[in-house]
Amino acid sequence: MIDWKTINEEGLLAPTMAKDFPNLPVVKSDGYFYIGADGRKYLDFTSGIATENTGHRHPKVIAAIKDQVDHLVHGPIGIINYESIIQLAKKLKALLPEPLDCFFFGNSGAEAIEGAVKLARHVTKRQYVISFLGGFHGRTMGALSLTTSKSKYRRHLPVGANMTYQLPYAQITETPRGLDHDEYWSEHVEKNFERLFNHQVAPDEVAAVILEPVLGEGGYVIPPRAWLQKIREICDRHGILLIFDEVQTGFGRTGDWFAANRFGVTPDIMAIAKGIASGLPLSATVSSKELMEQWTVGSHSTTFGGNPVACAAACATIDVMQDEGLIENARRMGDYALSRLLELKGKHPSIGQVRGIGLMLGIEIIHPFTGKPNGEGLMNILEKCLEKGVIFYLSGNQGEVIRMMPPLTIDQEHLDTGISMLHEALTEYERELEPLKAEQTI
Missing domain, CATH: 3.90.1150.10 (Aspartate Aminotransferase, domain 1)
Structure with a gap:
């Protein structure tokens, strides 16, 4: 005892x-x-x-876990292939906004973020990433270079040296009275990017912009739709990939399958985890097949990612969410x-x-x-x-x-x-x- x-x-x-x-x-x-x-x-x-x-x-998730354990407990994917991971990929493709239809499965949110940033840098051949103050993207060294929700997470760790830049996240209370809400936030974020591009990093050197569509660890801050839409526009203008960290906002938490749907803004790459498998360790870096095919074979891999039992739990989780x-x-x-x-x-x-x-x-x-x-x-x-x-x-x-x-x-x-x-x-x-x-x- x-x-x-x-x-x-x-x-x-x-x-x-x-x-x-x-x-x-x-x-x-x-x-x-x-x-x-x-x-x-x-x-x-x-x-x-x-x-x-x-x-x-949930009894249906537990039943799926028990059934999978009776058949196959471990992959690893790439060495073998198995039904639960393929079924999960198909279910996710049906839920995600187009063209997000290709998946690299990992174990945690931080892993999904690491994969997203690696993919963006690999595809664009650019090295810099822009994140937002207050964002939390994980505590592995790469993800930590993007995380600014609390300075203590970065103490004594020389993360992100010359690799990342931060901009302010939208705070609704900042909107001056008498100004059009959408117009203000569009101009606000445009000016922030313009200042960054003029003084610190040229846009053609930026691989990706990463953000949480709703701040999690940073205090559950909900940005204006116009703010997110303008960031999408800026990224398109400069050939920068937009990454949504939907580790916490995904799988119904915001009242839609993904926050991208609620705000009407589709990223180029998405990181998903947490609610995906009802408590089992599972995550995914998601993009279009077109982007994923540019990722050199073997440049990223995993031993435990996309575990058969976790994938079976995720399939059951999606079924429960739809059925109920x-x-x-x-x-x-x-x-x-x-x-x-x-x-x-x-x-x-x-x-x-x-x-x-x-x-x-x-x-x-x-x-x-x-x-x-x-x-x-x-x-x-x-x-x-x-x-x-x-x-x-x-x-x-x-x-x-x-x-x-x-x-x-x-x-x-x-x-x-x-x-x-x-x-x-x-x-x-x-x-x-x-x-x-x-x-x-x-």
């Missing part, structure tokens, strides 16, 4: 991950819930950080949850902006006296939520945004339960601040 109280003291697990919030000992998961070692059920509004979009241990109408449910429940959270904002001075698209919801926590981002307060609130039996997660540059990402199977009853617990936690937190408020007014 494991002594959960002392497990971290033993030093068996690297503390860079082992002590992340909430570090909750869990013995089982089921549907919307984790079952803790303490016997309690915890409503999970993290979905394994947006991976188990079909909920924990989870895309539609994500939109409907996402709209409902956003309306409830906006009601909370009106009741709690600790809530700043509330942002949401589908079941990708961000709640900014601010100090009620200063209005400044309040990461310390957020952790206090998350701990109170955990005590009540619901798990949220954090995001944002200063850890100031509550990340709410329930499974796409969620119903209104359980949304109400979790949001009510958040309301109670916020009320308790703000009550604790009341004595300090009196001091502020003296």
Whole structure:
């Protein structure tokens, strides 16, 4: 029997991950819930950080995994071939916008990003890549050169030297009053690119522009459609490939199969992972066959990528999402949850902006006296939520945004339960601040 109280003291697990919030000992998961070692059920509004979009241990996904294990556990693809990977490629092709129809399967989101950047550089014969401030693309060395959600991720690591450039990500609150929304954002991003091209790197040396169509780790920031459309236009103008990092936004999270569909902008290359296989490690770098055919044979490979069991789980995941109408449910429940959270904002001075698209919801926590981002307060609130039996997660540059990402199977009853617990936690937190408020007014 494991002594959960002392497990971290033993030093068996690297503390860079082992002590992340909430570090909750869990013995089982089921549907919307984790079952803790303490016997309690915890409503999970993290979905394994947006991976188990079909909920924990969906019976049809589990059945597909068990059936595949009885036949074939490991590839590797290229040495052998197998049905589940071919079936998955066909299913994905039917879901993705044209002309994204060719797949390199890996294990993680960072791998998909590495593949996307390698492909772009190989095809264009250019070396530089432009990413956006606040973006998170992974922590392998190549992906880390593009990641700017937090400076601590890059500390002591000389990543991206002379290889990457960053531009500001769109922030809706920046739009000046009285200006046309679309016109402003089109001109805004055009000027940012123009400044970069004039002063730092020529456009004909840029292989790719990479971005998250909705910021994940960076705080669930939703950009204007016109901003994304203008970036597509700029890339086309200069022969630059556009990469969408849909690791977190893919597979229904934003209320469509992919955020590209919601914004009406199709990238040249897409990186997908997380929700693809209901919790099993799987990812893909996706592009047109025309681009993939320019990637020299053997210049990129994998041992475990596209594992037969993970591919079988992914096929079952897609079937479940289609059969149970989870895309539609994500939109409907996402709209409902956003309306409830906006009601909370009106009741709690600790809530700043509330942002949401589908079941990708961000709640900014601010100090009620200063209005400044309040990461310390957020952790206090998350701990109170955990005590009540619901798990949220954090995001944002200063850890100031509550990340709410329930499974796409969620119903209104359980949304109400979790949001009510958040309301109670916020009320308790703000009550604790009341004595300090009196001091502020003296």
